[in-house]
Amino acid sequence: MNVNVRQSGDVKILDLKGKITIGSGEVALRNAVQEVLASGATKVLINMHDVSTIDSSGIGELVSAYTTATNRGAKLKLVNLPAKVTDILQITQLITVFEVFDNEDEAVASF
Amino acid sequence: MPDENRFHLSIGSRFENIELVQVVLRDALLRLGMDEDTRHWVDIAVREAVANAIKHGNEQNPAKKVLVDLGIEDQELVIRVADEGAGFDPGGVHDPLAPENLLRPNGRGIFYMKSFMDNIHYGSAPGGGTLVTLRKRLAGPKPDPSHEEEGH
Numbered sequence: 001m002n003v004n005v006r007q008s009g010d011v012k013i014l015d016l017k018g019k020i021t022i023g024s025g026e027v028a029l030r031n032a033v034q035e036v037l038a039s040g041a042t043k044v045l046i047n048m049h050d051v052s053t054i055d056s057s058g059i060g061e062l063v064s065a066y067t068t069a070t071n072r073g074a075k076l077k078l079v080n081l082p083a084k085v086t087d088i089l090q091i092t093q094l095i096t097v098f099e100v101f102d103n104e105d106e107a108v109a110s111f
Numbered sequence: 112m113p114d115e116n117r118f119h120l121s122i123g124s125r126f127e128n129i130e131l132v133q134v135v136l137r138d139a140l141l142r143l144g145m146d147e148d149t150r151h152w153v154d155i156a157v158r159e160a161v162a163n164a165i166k167h168g169n170e171q172n173p174a175k176k177v178l179v180d181l182g183i184e185d186q187e188l189v190i191r192v193a194d195e196g197a198g199f200d201p202g203g204v205h206d207p208l209a210p211e212n213l214l215r216p217n218g219r220g221i222f223y224m225k226s227f228m229d230n231i232h233y234g235s236a237p238g239g240g241t242l243v244t245l246r247k248r249l250a251g252p253k254p255d256p257s258h259e260e261e262g263h
Contacts, residue, residue, distance in 0.1 A: 022162045023126030060216035
């Protein structure tokens with residue numbers, strides 16, 4: 001998986017591309033989130049438009065990212081979820097945990 | 112599925128090798144005429160089974176093998192994943208939907224397998240490791256459109 005980090009106003013946006021799966025995918029997500037939080041970001045938006053596959057480890061990493069951000073007083077939200085990512089979050093009831101947006105502008109404005 | 116499409120794979124316990132299983136699996140599922148959605152969810156279920164075998168069964172010891180067997184039995188796709196670990200009690204896994212577990216980073220793999228397959232069963236592999244069997248019913252033949260009533 002590749003992660004591109006960009007800025008929109010005071011929001012750090014992480015564009016994820018590829019598979020968030022056990023091994024390198026989950027590690028790449030973990031490192032990217034830790035890096036932006038360590039840099040002092042308090043508003044983090046994860047753009048999942050180009051995520052092709054996510055497994056339980058990837059879901060676990062998203063949950064960890066959310067709790068790590070929350071514990072630091074930061075906010076972490078999700079945008080552009082592919083249908084299958086929405087499905088997999090729904091069946092484990094995590095869709096109720098995350099703030100999810102369909103549109104990046106709305107997501108950025110929501111912080 | 113013709114017998115030549117049955118497959119047996121033996122992989123070393125590295126997460127990268129899950130991708131090898133996926134390549135062969137996807138080809139087999141395509142040959143079965145499975146729709147894209149079903150292929151995706153079976154793919155995830157098998158990914159979880161193999162990942163568990165590598166991580167929890169074989170504890171990422173690359174010298175230990177994970178065996179994957181796919182075939183058709185009684186109109187069901189049957190996938191068996193065996194490891195060389197010390198065995199596993201699925202009864203000890205917490206409920207990922209319980210409110211107190213919702214924010215745990217782990218413990219969803221078996222739940223996803225159960226959700227995406229028609230049946231999963233945990234047993235013992237011949238060497239004492241874990242053998243998980245995943246089953247998915249295959250769709251029957253498509254109805255003949257000429258027998259369908261007009262307007263349906």
